Each structure stands twice: as C-alpha cells, then as structure tokens.
Amino acid sequence: MELEKEQAVVNLVKEAFEDAEADVQRARRVRIKIAPNRVFPLVAFLKANGFNHFVTITAVDWIKDGEIELIYHLWSYTRKVHVMVKTRIPRDGGKMPTLKPLFNQAETYERDVHEFFGVYFEGNEKLDRDFILEDWDGPPPMRKDFDTRRFAAEFYGQEDIESDLLKLKIQPYKGKLMQ
Amino acid sequence: MAKERPPKGLKGWAQGRSLWILQFCTGCGAVELPPVMTSRYDMERFGITPMATPRQADLLLITGYLTVKTLKRVIRSYEQMGEPKYVIGFGSCTVNGGMYWDSYNTIKRLDLYLPVDLYIAGCMPRPEAIIEAFNRLIEGIKQGKFNGWIRYKENLRWYKRNQAMIMDIRKWSIDKKLAEEVWREVQEERRKIFEQATVPHVYEYAERISEVG
Incomplete structure (x- = not known):
C-alpha cells in the first residue's frame, strides 16, 4: 500500500485523540485539525512518538471568518513524516497556551507570530519584548486588514509610480516588433 | 567661519586614491562585491579596500534594500565615520524601493535619510558598473564635486x-x-x-x- 507511514501516523493520532481530524495530504505530509486547548496535549503526544523536530509556527488570517489559523509544523526523523497541527482561534482577543515547556524554540516562533499577527501566547514571558519590528506602534503588519500599499506610500514618502511614468511620458510600445 | 569645502587638487587626488570601504553589507548587492574585490576586477588597484570599522572608513556602500531595522545601524555607523566620507547607493532599491516598493518595512528613497553621492542603477549592478562608479567617484573627489557629509551637517x-x-x-x-x-x-x-x-x-x-x- 502506498502512503503507509503517513497512514500509520493518522491512525496513531485518531486512536489517541477522538476529536482530531487527521488526513494524509500527500506523500510525507499529514495534517491534523484540532481545538486550540487540545494542541498542547497533541504536540506532547507527537513528541513522545518520534516527532522531535519542532520546525516552526505559521499563521493564516481568515478575515471573513474572524479567525486566525495557527499551524505548528513538526518533523520526525525516524518516521520521515511532516505533520501540520492546525487550530483556529478568534481574531480579536484570541489566546493560545505557549508550547515552551515542550520545545524551547517555540518561544522564538511565538514572538514572531505575536509581532506579525497579534496573537497572544499565554505563558511566554518574552512576548512583549521587541523582536523583529522595533518601535512598531501600528497594527500587526501581516494581518489582512493592514493596508500595506497605503502605509508604505504615507510612511516612506513613496511617490505614485504610475503618475511618475506619465510625467516621463513612457508609453507602452505599440509599433510592430522586428521579426 | 569659512564655509567647509570638500578637498580638491592634490589633497583630493590623494583622498580619492585611498578610499576605504566600510564593510557594511545589506541586501543582495553584497554578492557583487567579492568579484569586484578579487583578481578579475581587482578594486585594490584603485586603492580601494575593505575596512572593518567605521572610524577608519571613507566610503559607505549601501548594497541594496534597507529595512528600518538596518537603517538604524547604518545611520549610527555613518555618523561615526571620519570626514570626508562618501555614500554610494547600489541598485534600484536605494533609488525608489525597487521590488520592495510597497513593503511596510523597507525604505524607498535612501537620500531622504542619508546624503548619497552616487547611485548605481541596476538590479543588481554588474561589477563593471561598480568599477565605473568607483572611477567616477575618484574623478569627482579629485575635482571636489562630492560634498555629502557637508550637506548632512548643514x-x-x-x-x-x-x-x-x-x-x-x-x-x-x-x-x-x-x-x-x-x-x-x-x-x-x-x-x-x-x-x-x-x-x-x-x-x-x-x-x-x-x-x-
């Protein structure tokens, strides 16, 4: 059977966590959806079952649903499978427990997600320190309601590029191209 | 007090013939410097050589895009450099933001924040363009054309x-x-x-x- 090792991980998770939705995305890749408060036990369970490389945390802003999706990436050197643990928390005032007790590097990744998406991780002591964006007073820049183009134009004094081209009288080439 | 003027004549010739670059590489333009430095283009024949500390350097190369976080360090380094000092902006990122024109954390026009003496167009400029810029800089310093640090102070x-x-x-x-x-x-x-x-x-x-x- 193909995708045997991936299916083994799915079965393992489904046995232990009845509320988890797990499926195989493709070779070497498994995704698991679970409620926010169950992420910590699930990751602890995965760590005990060979997933000892905590790769990173990423986030997606689902602005229409009013939710932010957090994706925890784990890799197992023994099983050769990449697991994505996905969970959704409310966009405004959503909180997640920190995974620092399991993996130390989670502290850094959580600071990153906190700065760019405004997610609060409970128990992460370094969360309020400046990390990548120093002295940033505005809204988190990776959220979808952050108007990057307008902000760049106002903040950095960027001129309107289209009107610049008009001033220079640059027109698209309309003649015949040489063969 | 007499108005400060850039060195020229013999002093300018001597200044232009021993430019030391501050090794502060940002963005992707830094990749173009090793070929300029090494035997094929060999910038040392013009007396240009990299230097580790700002206090001993004459020339600051902004090699590509600058995030706000880097700009802080660049300004601090620039202010520490001894006079006379010159700034060259590499590539389109320093001219108008280049491909980062709508980014929330990179600057769009370098000459709003630092006095730029010379721009090299291109994304990225080839070593030939960099050598050409060095030649123009040396020629200009000899004639006393570049006065970036004086503009900065004024x-x-x-x-x-x-x-x-x-x-x-x-x-x-x-x-x-x-x-x-x-x-x-x-x-x-x-x-x-x-x-x-x-x-x-x-x-x-x-x-x-x-x-x-």
Whole structure:
C-alpha cells in the first residue's frame, strides 16, 4: 500500500485523540485539525512518538471568518513524516497556551507570530519584548486588514509610480516588433 | 567661519586614491562585491579596500534594500565615520524601493535619510558598473564635486526629521538633544499614519484551503 507511514501516523493520532481530524495530504505530509486547548496535549503526544523536530509556527488570517489559523509544523526523523497541527482561534482577543515547556524554540516562533499577527501566547514571558519590528506602534503588519500599499506610500514618502511614468511620458510600445 | 569645502587638487587626488570601504553589507548587492574585490576586477588597484570599522572608513556602500531595522545601524555607523566620507547607493532599491516598493518595512528613497553621492542603477549592478562608479567617484573627489557629509551637517535637522518619521532616533543618533527634540515634533504625524493603516476591508479568498491545495 502506498502512503503507509503517513497512514500509520493518522491512525496513531485518531486512536489517541477522538476529536482530531487527521488526513494524509500527500506523500510525507499529514495534517491534523484540532481545538486550540487540545494542541498542547497533541504536540506532547507527537513528541513522545518520534516527532522531535519542532520546525516552526505559521499563521493564516481568515478575515471573513474572524479567525486566525495557527499551524505548528513538526518533523520526525525516524518516521520521515511532516505533520501540520492546525487550530483556529478568534481574531480579536484570541489566546493560545505557549508550547515552551515542550520545545524551547517555540518561544522564538511565538514572538514572531505575536509581532506579525497579534496573537497572544499565554505563558511566554518574552512576548512583549521587541523582536523583529522595533518601535512598531501600528497594527500587526501581516494581518489582512493592514493596508500595506497605503502605509508604505504615507510612511516612506513613496511617490505614485504610475503618475511618475506619465510625467516621463513612457508609453507602452505599440509599433510592430522586428521579426 | 569659512564655509567647509570638500578637498580638491592634490589633497583630493590623494583622498580619492585611498578610499576605504566600510564593510557594511545589506541586501543582495553584497554578492557583487567579492568579484569586484578579487583578481578579475581587482578594486585594490584603485586603492580601494575593505575596512572593518567605521572610524577608519571613507566610503559607505549601501548594497541594496534597507529595512528600518538596518537603517538604524547604518545611520549610527555613518555618523561615526571620519570626514570626508562618501555614500554610494547600489541598485534600484536605494533609488525608489525597487521590488520592495510597497513593503511596510523597507525604505524607498535612501537620500531622504542619508546624503548619497552616487547611485548605481541596476538590479543588481554588474561589477563593471561598480568599477565605473568607483572611477567616477575618484574623478569627482579629485575635482571636489562630492560634498555629502557637508550637506548632512548643514541640513541635519531635515535629515533627522525624515529619520524620526520612520524610527526612534533617540537611541541611534549621536546628537541626543536634537534627536529628542525632533522625535517629539513628529509624534503626532506618526500616530496619524499608524492609525490610518488599518482599513475595514475584506479581501476575497478561496473558501476552503483544500481547494487551493
């Protein structure tokens, strides 16, 4: 059977966590959806079952649903499978427990997600320190309601590029191209 | 007091023939420097050589895009350099933002924040273009054409105000008193821009991520 090792991980998770939705995305890749408060036990369970490389945390802003999706990436050197643990928390005032007790590097990744998406991780002591964006007073820049183009134009004094081209009288080439 | 002028004549010739570059490489332009440095193009035949500390360097190369975070360090380094000092902006990122023209954390025009003597166009400029720029710089210094550091001193308040618009200059300026004053001046304008950054706007996206893949 193909995708045997991936299916083994799915079965393992489904046995232990009845509320988890797990499926195989493709070779070497498994995704698991679970409620926010169950992420910590699930990751602890995965760590005990060979997933000892905590790769990173990423986030997606689902602005229409009013939710932010957090994706925890784990890799197992023994099983050769990449697991994505996905969970959704409310966009405004959503909180997640920190995974620092399991993996130390989670502290850094959580600071990153906190700065760019405004997610609060409970128990992460370094969360309020400046990390990548120093002295940033505005809204988190990776959220979808952050108007990057307008902000760049106002903040950095960027001129309107289209009107610049008009001033220079640059027109698209309309003649015949040489063969 | 007599107005400060850049060196020229014999002094300018001597200055132009021993330019030391501050090794402060940002962005992707730094990749073009090793070929310029090594045997094929060999910039050392013009007396140009890399130097580790700002206090011994004459030439600051801004090799590509600058994030606000890097700009703070660049300004601090520039202010520490001894006079006369020259700045060359590499590539389109320093001219108008280049491919980062709508990015929230890279600067778009370098000459708002630092006095630029020479720009090299291109994304990225080839070593030939860099050698050409060095030649023009040496020729210009000999004639006393480049006066970036004098412009910086004369228009210090204007430069500091531009810098304060995008960063907390109090930590990164040598003149603390002026920095404090300008910083207080721009607070209102900064706050307004940050407030307007969030718009009630909904982007269209695919309903389920599985459809996208």
